[in-house]
Amino acid sequence: MFIDRARIIVESGAGGDGAVAFRREKYVPRGGPAGGDGGEGGSVIAVADQEINTLQAFRRHRKWAAKKGENGGAKDCFGKAADDVLVPVPLGTLIYDIDTGKLIADMTHHGQRVVLAKGGRGGRGNSHFATPAVRAPTYAEKGEPGERREMRLELKVLADVGLLGYPSVGKSSLIRKVSGAKPQVAAYHFTTLNPILGMVNLDESRSFVMADIPGLIEGASEGVGLGDEFLRHIERTRVLIHVLDAAGSEGRDPIDDFHVINQELAKYSDKLTKKKQLVAANKIDLITDMSKLDKLREEIEAEGYEFFPICTLDGRGLKPLMERAWQIIEATPKVELETPDTSIIYDVKPDDFKVKVEDGVYYLTGKRVQKLVNMTNFDDYVSLRRFEKAWKYMDLEKLLKKEGIKEGDTVNLYGVEFTYTARKHGEDTPQEDEE
Structure with a gap:
């Protein structure tokens, strides 16, 4: 199944220990302390990667640990700092500290970096502790310990357009037709278990990202079916395209489906009901009595929605639908994201x-x-x-x-x-x- 939540453990490396050493050179009596500092421990850093679409990899890799810094050496030689460990996450990932429940970061742009666990500082060598009273200190500082934290990752798909609708109404076929995405398409429910992202290119200067949100059913806001696990992905879209099976090929009434899905959106969040929504009546090639389509159009438009009859099989009606979606995207500001400072400092109270x-x-x-x-x-x-x-x-x-x-x-x-x-x-x- 699709993984849009994950728990990981991050451990930064401890700093290396400072060294106790003294200069031992010919003709230099009482050379004094010369112990080098320990190297800094490796940090664990989350990195937003636009090439990743899910949190699936975290099912197999839950612990991310950095190494300890090297100890200091004689002749004021510093220990080598340990390498940082990078944790690649998809765009739209929210990172929470499980112990505090605090939102640590919102990974919204490619290459964004956030320190999840900072490496320990290297201990100071004995050369730092020489005083007029103690000229040959035999003490060096141990390296600062690393941090261990448990994080919760939640993924919210970043897309301009989100596709809504019951399973098997043709959302996967639609995104496949208008973009380069290649989702699995089959004649059974819940074929799509992952939100599929596709880039729709209208021309050289106009393009937008479309997300095929997995099928929703009655009770989704309460976790029924694929449920609220996927409603979260709709929150960041700027326009919704509600796909209906206009032919009723699954034995359901399309207008009933339309009302049920919208009720689930309202139960989940008031913000979703305020989003601009276009209605795409799919499978018009299977309709023999066109008065059925006209009746559906009247009911949808009477409720204030724009209606677009389409056929994902031969492409009919898709161009005007995509053009209208683009117009709305251009007129709608981007969703304001919760983005805290990306430099994480765990202050001790x-x-x-x-x-x-x-x-x-x-x-x-x-x-x-x-x-x-x-x-x-x-x-x-x-x-x-x-x-x-x-x-x-x-x-x-x-x-x-x-x-x-x-x-x-x-x-x-x-x-x-x-x-x-x-x-x-x-x-x-x-x-x-x-x-």
Whole structure:
């Protein structure tokens, strides 16, 4: 079946670790620190690609992960940055963050790029930490961890003209006749399971994109049949062509079909009822009593719609229909799209920290806490002192006190455990447990 929704997991690469190294050259005593910085981790970036029409590929490829940056080296050599991972998506793809439900990006033009998970920054080498007091630091910074996020992709077809109608009324035959699209055509229901896009060229300077929307039936707005999975694709079109089986070859009344489909559009969205709609009465070659066609025309025009009898088999009536569609496109502004900034920055809010108490252990979590733990070498004294300063700056002890922590209780920071000791006279943090 057609996939117009998908869930993917994106993981950016961690930054490489900074190096601890010293200059060792002849005639240069006490050369000083020369540890290079780690390389930046790879990012995961969504890229809009006009050559892709569906989200089908994401059924087989759900996880997109970038690699870690290289570690820094001696002689101030920087580690190599990891390559970014590109995620190609079709035009019209909406990208949501599943955790927050926030719309991250609306991929509307070819080549548009959006960072889904930013690579971690490389750790700084020990040459960055030399001071007049500590001229030979043995500390280097670990690389910043990457990000892991789950995204929801939703596809809305970008087309100027959308074809509506019950299954087997001839929509696929119509788009095949007027464009270069080659959808599968057969004499059974729901032949079209994918929205088919075709370029209609009226002449050298006039062209537009037409979409064959899969067949709709009664109850579609509530998910019946192919349902609301495809109504979303109609929202961005500028004109609708409602195709009817004028001959009633499927045993249905075309005027009843017309009303049912329009009712489903109204139930789904008021915006759809305001779109300009042309009615194409197809299969006129099968009508023996032309008064039947005249009656259909009267009823449709009485409701305020323009009526075009056509035959997709021999092409009758298609040119005036396409010309009229073009006139409406020219007179109708493009649908305003929800397009947020494409540079995604995941800001960490001050209230990101959380404390959970289980079996007497205080579990402290938060993005900033996790980043701090991952970038700290707890076996190095200088690194530990930097951790203590960060602990004090983020005022984590105050948060723990609100939860009732007492002297000697255990604090767990993403697997690293401490025995809590209240600060006195400038002391910074509790002591790390020895294993």
